[in-house]
Amino acid sequence: xxxxTQMEGxxxxxxxxxxxxxxxxxxxxxxxxxxxxxxxxxxxxxxLKATKADDKGSNKGFExxxxxxxxxxxxxxxxxxxxxxxxxxxxxxxxSTGNQFYFGTGTSLTVIP
Amino acid sequence: DTAVSQTPxxxxxxxxxxxxxxxxxxxxxxxxxxxxxxxxxxxKIMFSYNNKELIINETVPNRFSPKSPDKAxxxxxxxxxxxxxxxxxxxxxxxxGGSYEQYFGPGTRLTVx
Numbered sequence: 001x002x003x004x005t006q007m008e009g010x011x012x013x014x015x016x017x018x019x020x021x022x023x024x025x026x027x028x029x030x031x032x033x034x035x036x037x038x039x040x041x042x043x044x045x046x047x048l049k050a051t052k053a054d055d056k057g058s059n060k061g062f063e064x065x066x067x068x069x070x071x072x073x074x075x076x077x078x079x080x081x082x083x084x085x086x087x088x089x090x091x092x093x094x095x096s097t098g099n100q101f102y103f104g105t106g107t108s109l110t111v112i113p
Numbered sequence: 114d115t116a117v118s119q120t121p122x123x124x125x126x127x128x129x130x131x132x133x134x135x136x137x138x139x140x141x142x143x144x145x146x147x148x149x150x151x152x153x154x155x156x157k158i159m160f161s162y163n164n165k166e167l168i169i170n171e172t173v174p175n176r177f178s179p180k181s182p183d184k185a186x187x188x189x190x191x192x193x194x195x196x197x198x199x200x201x202x203x204x205x206x207x208x209x210g211g212s213y214e215q216y217f218g219p220g221t222r223l224t225v226x
Contacts, residue, residue: 034214038154043117043203043217087154099144099207100161100169101215106154 002027006090006104013080013111021075021107023064023090031092033057033066033073038087038106047075047088080111116140117218119204125224126194134189134221136204144168145187146205146215147179156203162187194225 007022025033032051036044048057053068062077073090090104117138126132138145146169147159160179161169167179176192191198204218 036217043219044156044205045217046214049214089156093213099213099215100158103156106156108154 002031002092002094002102004090004092004102004104007107008105009087010108010110013109015082015111015113016079017111019075019077019080019084019109021088021090021109023073023075023104025071025073025090025092025102027071027092027094029094031094033064034091034093034101035062035064035073035075036089036091036103038089040086044089080109082111082113085109085111117204117206117216119202119218119221121221122219123222123224125226127226128194128196130194131190131192132194132223133191134202134204134223136187136189136218138185138204138206138216138218140206140216142206142208142216143184144207145181145184146207147187147189148203148205148217149173150201150203150220152200160187160189191223194223196225199223199225 003026005024034049035047037047038044048059050057050066056065064075087106087108089106091101120135144163146161149157162181165181178190181187201220203220205215207213207215
């Protein structure tokens with residue numbers, strides 16, 4: 001079956017620190033992979049995605065590379081800001097009927113000045 | 114323009130009551146979803162509709178009943194509310210199949226007292 005395992009939080013970093021949030025997946029077939037971000041009191045927003053192996057998704061300074069050999073999609077940012085404080089969700093979609101998503105448990109990030 | 118909207122944003126009610134949450138999307142998508150997010154931010158898929166047809170129906174109490182009057186709307190009706198129903202409920206939409214991302218509404222925070 002499909003599943004996503006995500007690094008547990010919470011994560012606390014100082015401003016300008018390097019961020020990595022680990023995500024590994026199990027899937028049948030060839031899934032698409034996503035990172036969503038949820039700011040306090042809001043819904044989830046798509047941060048980036050990758051649809052095939054070796055694709056790199058990037059947005060707002062965040063990056064993640066689809067690694068089929070390690071079944072991973074780790075999120076990275078070189079220099080975090082206070083405004084990046086949020087909960088980050090890794091997800092996969094296998095494109096099956098209903099386009100069902102499988103979400104990780106979420107990682108809470110707090111960036112302190 | 115709001116892509117996916119939900120009403121109400123907050124809902125406080127007593128045990129045993131019946132309540133509804135409404136969702137509308139103006140993205141022209143043909144698939145809509147309901148998720149439940151608990152206090153630990155864990156997201157659980159509840160239902161998915163494609164063109165008014167139920168296609169994902171996860172294990173949820175039958176007190177929860179989705180209704181889709183047209184493909185732009187997916188409402189959630191909850192009967193006989195219980196304390197454990199307290200959560201944030203998110204509506205989402207996407208196009209069917211492929212690797213299309215889901216777009217989320219702002220959420221409805223339901224508190225059952």
